[in-house]
Amino acid sequence: MNDQTTFMLEQKRPVLHKLIDELPAEELELVERLLARLEMNRLWKEVREGFTQDWSDGKYAGLDELIGEVRKDLKKRAA
DSSP states (O other): OOOHHHHHHHHHHHHHHHHHTTTHHHHHHHHHHHHHHHHHHHHHHHHHHHHHHHHHTTTTHHHHHHHHHHHHHHHHHHH
């Protein structure tokens, strides 16, 4: 993003604040849910990228084996 684009985006911030301030109360809940969804999507993307990198780095190489051992142990206890 270049400086001009960043500047234009920052100019939108006060306009958006003003629009939110003028919304009827019943529409604020919708805006809040929308913002929460956007935040959730952003955070989920970060988490996914982190897991993808961890898998690529081999950090979960023994996970399948460990899960198999735990399942065997649980079956023995259930029997």
